[in-house]
Amino acid sequence: MSSDSPADQPCTCIALRRAARSMTAIYDAALRPAALRITQFSILRILARLGPLPVTRLAEEAALDRSTMGRNLDPLERRGLVRLDPDPADRRARIAALTEAGAAAIAAALPHWRAAQAEIDARLAPGALASLAALAQHP
């Protein structure tokens, strides 16, 4: 079978997924001293930047499915880094808010994140990310 079928060309999506896995491992390792994963760190950062947000808005901000965001909040709430309070103005909604412990976790993680970020950006072609980000805009 195979020898040289056209199916043997590399798949862009798989290459990208692989790169994302590798990158995730790098950032997760860097953030390990702060006991945060890059996904969790990014959620906390959104809340730090924008203030308390209902889950749906938070999900939009992260370009994640709403239910995914809901579940990603679970470990953060369990560890007391995020608080989920009912919205007095809309009893359907739950407002996610950074706790003091959450702010402290960001502060503890920041230097490690910055190190990883510098390390990676130095090794990355300048336009590479922009090109991918643009693609993510027009699915």
Next chain:
Amino acid sequence: MSSDSPADQPCTCIALRRAARSMTAIYDAALRPAALRITQFSILRILARLGPLPVTRLAEEAALDRSTMGRNLDPLERRGLVRLDPDPADRRARIAALTEAGAAAIAAALPHWRAAQAEIDARLAPGALASLAALAQHP
């Protein structure tokens, strides 16, 4: 809070993960008529290209954790696209092999995959992927 703290810079890892999610959705949608996800398609393709392989080798080939590959094979085995036979030469190992149905699934998916691939590669800066792939090499 915040206003302009240094935490407000974009995270390369998150951008990449986001791009990967978006790309995955595009390929998954393209492959839906063939009832395959891009991750599954890629596993089948490796088997088509290299022939039967023990799970560990397959995982290495895909740059995946061994246990992850083992689990990713489950749906494929359940659907009869992949067969998992004991290795006569090493009773610890299980050899994953493409079935005829698996080969047919690849054939059915190929045109859709090619369409997505062409669509994406046309919209992607040439060096972008190479840069990321190189990064994945040296974690």
Next chain:
DNA sequence: CCGGTATGCGGGCATATACCCGTATCCATG
């Protein structure tokens, strides 16, 4: 041949991700 180390796998645990459905609530319109 026997014991110690190395390797292949499965299973448990935790997170990440998306889709669908049902429920509670909200809101605009008649």
Next chain:
DNA sequence: CATGGATACGGGTATATGCCCGCATACCGG
């Protein structure tokens, strides 16, 4: 104000992903 459509969520289901641990088997020295 009543009602129908829209919206916010939770939970179920399925896949994807990685770590660790334990078991079975393999392999290598002595």
